[in-house]
Amino acid sequence: MPITANNPKIKSWLDVPKNSDFPIQNIPFGVFITKEDVITIGTRIGDYAIDLGALQQLNYFDGIELTDDMFMQDTLNDFISDGKKTWRLVRNRISAIFESSNPLLRDNIEHRDIIVCKIEDVEMQLPVLIGDYTDFYSSKEHATNVGKMFRDAENPLLANWLHIPVGYHGRSSSIIPSGIPIHRPMGQMLPNGETTPVFGASRSIDFELEMGFITTDVNVMGENIPVHQAEDYIFGMVLLNDWSARDIQKWEYIPLGPFLAKNFATSISPWIVTMDALEPFRTKGPKQNPNPLPYLQQNGKHTFDINLEVAIAPENEEATIVSNSNFKYMYWSMSQQLAHHTSNGCRINSGDLMGSGTISGPTTSSFGSMLELSWGGKNPIELKNGTERKFINDYDTVIINGFCKKNEVRIGFGEVSNKLLPPFVRK
Amino acid sequence: MPITANNPKIKSWLDVPKNSDFPIQNIPFGVFITKEDVITIGTRIGDYAIDLGALQQLNYFDGIELTDDMFMQDTLNDFISDGKKTWRLVRNRISAIFESSNPLLRDNIEHRDIIVCKIEDVEMQLPVLIGDYTDFYSSKEHATNVGKMFRDAENPLLANWLHIPVGYHGRSSSIIPSGIPIHRPMGQMLPNGETTPVFGASRSIDFELEMGFITTDVNVMGENIPVHQAEDYIFGMVLLNDWSARDIQKWEYIPLGPFLAKNFATSISPWIVTMDALEPFRTKGPKQNPNPLPYLQQNGKHTFDINLEVAIAPENEEATIVSNSNFKYMYWSMSQQLAHHTSNGCRINSGDLMGSGTISGPTTSSFGSMLELSWGGKNPIELKNGTERKFINDYDTVIINGFCKKNEVRIGFGEVSNKLLPPFVRK
Numbered sequence: 001m002p003i004t005a006n007n008p009k010i011k012s013w014l015d016v017p018k019n020s021d022f023p024i025q026n027i028p029f030g031v032f033i034t035k036e037d038v039i040t041i042g043t044r045i046g047d048y049a050i051d052l053g054a055l056q057q058l059n060y061f062d063g064i065e066l067t068d069d070m071f072m073q074d075t076l077n078d079f080i081s082d083g084k085k086t087w088r089l090v091r092n093r094i095s096a097i098f099e100s101s102n103p104l105l106r107d108n109i110e111h112r113d114i115i116v117c118k119i120e121d122v123e124m125q126l127p128v129l130i131g132d133y134t135d136f137y138s139s140k141e142h143a144t145n146v147g148k149m150f151r152d153a154e155n156p157l158l159a160n161w162l163h164i165p166v167g168y169h170g171r172s173s174s175i176i177p178s179g180i181p182i183h184r185p186m187g188q189m190l191p192n193g194e195t196t197p198v199f200g201a202s203r204s205i206d207f208e209l210e211m212g213f214i215t216t217d218v219n220v221m222g223e224n225i226p227v228h229q230a231e232d233y234i235f236g237m238v239l240l241n242d243w244s245a246r247d248i249q250k251w252e253y254i255p256l257g258p259f260l261a262k263n264f265a266t267s268i269s270p271w272i273v274t275m276d277a278l279e280p281f282r283t284k285g286p287k288q289n290p291n292p293l294p295y296l297q298q299n300g301k302h303t304f305d306i307n308l309e310v311a312i313a314p315e316n317e318e319a320t321i322v323s324n325s326n327f328k329y330m331y332w333s334m335s336q337q338l339a340h341h342t343s344n345g346c347r348i349n350s351g352d353l354m355g356s357g358t359i360s361g362p363t364t365s366s367f368g369s370m371l372e373l374s375w376g377g378k379n380p381i382e383l384k385n386g387t388e389r390k391f392i393n394d395y396d397t398v399i400i401n402g403f404c405k406k407n408e409v410r411i412g413f414g415e416v417s418n419k420l421l422p423p424f425v426r427k
Numbered sequence: 428m429p430i431t432a433n434n435p436k437i438k439s440w441l442d443v444p445k446n447s448d449f450p451i452q453n454i455p456f457g458v459f460i461t462k463e464d465v466i467t468i469g470t471r472i473g474d475y476a477i478d479l480g481a482l483q484q485l486n487y488f489d490g491i492e493l494t495d496d497m498f499m500q501d502t503l504n505d506f507i508s509d510g511k512k513t514w515r516l517v518r519n520r521i522s523a524i525f526e527s528s529n530p531l532l533r534d535n536i537e538h539r540d541i542i543v544c545k546i547e548d549v550e551m552q553l554p555v556l557i558g559d560y561t562d563f564y565s566s567k568e569h570a571t572n573v574g575k576m577f578r579d580a581e582n583p584l585l586a587n588w589l590h591i592p593v594g595y596h597g598r599s600s601s602i603i604p605s606g607i608p609i610h611r612p613m614g615q616m617l618p619n620g621e622t623t624p625v626f627g628a629s630r631s632i633d634f635e636l637e638m639g640f641i642t643t644d645v646n647v648m649g650e651n652i653p654v655h656q657a658e659d660y661i662f663g664m665v666l667l668n669d670w671s672a673r674d675i676q677k678w679e680y681i682p683l684g685p686f687l688a689k690n691f692a693t694s695i696s697p698w699i700v701t702m703d704a705l706e707p708f709r710t711k712g713p714k715q716n717p718n719p720l721p722y723l724q725q726n727g728k729h730t731f732d733i734n735l736e737v738a739i740a741p742e743n744e745e746a747t748i749v750s751n752s753n754f755k756y757m758y759w760s761m762s763q764q765l766a767h768h769t770s771n772g773c774r775i776n777s778g779d780l781m782g783s784g785t786i787s788g789p790t791t792s793s794f795g796s797m798l799e800l801s802w803g804g805k806n807p808i809e810l811k812n813g814t815e816r817k818f819i820n821d822y823d824t825v826i827i828n829g830f831c832k833k834n835e836v837r838i839g840f841g842e843v844s845n846k847l848l849p850p851f852v853r854k
Contacts, residue, residue: 166683172559173775251587254682258683290623344691
């Protein structure tokens with residue numbers, strides 16, 4: 001059955017620009033600070049931010065079982081903990097309130113003044129308190145490219161890659177929302193051909209085009225979640241830039257994996273687009289060969305057709321698109337990642353973030369990092385202003401955006417956009 | 428100047444058994460649930476748990492600037508955020524209140540009934556909400572043993588090891604206090620000699636003898652902490668068992684490091700022993716050769732002489748000590764670890780946990796894991812009951828304890844003790 005809020009025919013009484021990522025069929029969830037310096041949970045329609053705390057206080061959620069302050073909070077964790085039924089009831093109610101024929105709020109100017117803000121008047125925050133952050137490595141094209149460059153061009157995939165959705169732990173404290181600038185990290189590196197390392201500013205700052213999903217409380221410690229139930233525990237998705245310092249990474253990562261090469265910054269788009277909103281864009285993932293072990297086997301459509309784009313904008317200059325990819329290229333699905341993650345009983349909580357890993361497609365223009373796009377610096381990318389990039393320069397802004405489109409409905413994620421600043425200098 | 432609370436001559440009016448880990452010179456911090464089902468921050472003297480929430484409500488901290496509910500909380504994070512001056516004032520005040528010549532609380536039976544509980548009447552909890560957990564790999568003997576077994580007996584240390592306090596991110600959600608049993612994890616492994624992996628219960632569950640330190644808020648994102656300032660940001664230490672599934676680890680860890688082999692459980696002792704209490708046991712670490720890069724260089728005594736012991740107790744049987752080690756064997760100091768961790772601007776918050784990595788000493792009886800003690804299973808360890816262990820069996824309890832001793836003062840950590848249960852079975 002189609003979910004009411006996804007009905008492609010409904011329109012909002014709020015103006016939605018053509019090609020907006022946020023039609024009334026989206027109803028994403030986020031957290032923002034208003035002009036009046038109040039922090040609240042909200043949603044977005046067109047270029048309007050909607051204060052769900054105010055909506056709740058004015059009784060627009062009557063009849064839905066919610067704690068009194070559900071939306072008057074600074075994170076979505078409690079709402080996400082409430083589970084899929086609550087998410088769906090709330091999203092459908094918001095859809096009904098803002099649907100063009102509903103006069104309830106539309107014709108109540110006093111309430112509209114309290115509830116509806118212009119998007120440029122709010123300051124977006126991290127949508128969840130992220131307890132733990134896991135990053136996977138689930139694009140076959142990306143793993144193959146990296147293997148070709150650094151290991152064995154003939155056998156680029158490691159022995160475990162086709163059997164395991166390989167993942168590792170990232171650092172929650174380094175996750176920031178779109179808009180926050182990042183300092184180029186200092187670090188220890190081994191210059192090419194040398195045997196003694198040096199300490200200095202990284203010279204190869206990269207983006208990684210990823211998406212992330214946010215979970216609800218999945219399990220108690222010691223218990224696993226079967227792959228066919230895993231989707232029920234996914235609240236929604238965001239865009240994610242897994243900033244990386246390739247020279248630091250190369251020197252530090254053996255044998256325990258990337259550490260300081262990654263934990264200086266990971267940025268995400270501030271609106272969580274729900275799995276319900278993405279439902280119409282469900283599609284099949286790549287064929288998996290060899291067949292995974294039974295605990296990872298699934299049939300049907302378990303991924304989503306999400307167009308992704310990365311652009312680099314030098315200071316005060318026009319942005320150049322450097323990559324076009326799609327979430328559907330991922331070899332391992334989110335349910336497989338979650339089933340694998342809990343297969344040992346690892347506890348997963350509301351608000352945890354799981355990154356996809358770099359999403360590279362089959363063509364060179366769909367690679368998801370500068371490392372791959374410039375093939376380790378051998379083929380610099382030319383920007384519109386005539387300058388070249390092997391990696392990211394100081395004062396460049398990296399902008400990732402993503403959207404789904406079908407039958408004239410476009411569901412988008414907005415963007416994750418962050419500027420790279422020179423290294424921090426202690427005064 | 429000696430810190431008042433550390434004065435070896437003072438005694439408490441509370442009875443302290445001989446060889447207790449918790450004389451009045453210790454004053455560790457923890458969180459517990461009382462018989463009356465109240466959760467509170469507390470300390471311990473001898474076999475008494477002391478309710479610091481009640482102590483604060485009854486005005487025993489008057490004159491120290493504290494928020495009204497500082498100790499009526501379920502984590503120490505806010506207290507730790509307040510910084511070193513507050514920690515020291517509070518610890519000295521507690522020391523003064525319980526010092527034998529002070530009648531104030533000693534002679535107030537009504538207050539004593541509210542404030543002082545028997546240790547067996549309280550249930551210890553995790554002392555902090557751990558935002559992020561990092562585990563280092565800082566014992567040269569351990570890294571050498573692992574290198575000999577799995578890589579190159581002639582060149583067991585990897586190229587970066589002597590230059591970097593190698594570390595990686597663990598999972599906060601998997602950290603549990605002493606006393607909670609752990610299920611043997613299921614997982615994917617590659618049987619010896621096979622090319623196709625299987626899924627099943629791990630057959631090589633190991634402990635890792637570690638210590639952990641808890642930080643206060645260290646920095647804002649992008650800024651580093653110089654090595655000579657790093658100690659100011661360390662609140663205290665705990666014992667830590669980094670439970671590991673060696674067969675899962677072997678198959679999954681290349682190239683991104685250990686993941687499901689570790690995140691099924693990490694256990695810590697519940698009392699945080701402050702750095703002030705450990706001050707008398709400061710000592711020099713091993714000589715570092717080659718000299719580290721300047722950002723990691725330090726002189727003087729930057730480690731601590733802490734005796735460590737691991738025992739295995741089969742179900743309903745006496746425990747057998749299998750390892751005696753010491754924290755002072757660590758090659759990299761905690762300040763070096765923290766300076767390295769923030770060298771790229773990585774943000775570190777109050778309540779974050781940093782594990783030392785397995786602490787192995789120079790002799791075979793001081794190795795910090797079954798992997799090393801049984802040398803990969805080749806030399807099983809005999810227990811007192813006549814059975815042998817290559818790794819940990821179902822229903823075995825692994826008990827780590829640790830203490831410092833000097834001039835008749837013993838400052839201990841209590842223990843971290845957890846039983847291994849068979850795999851979880853879905854009903």
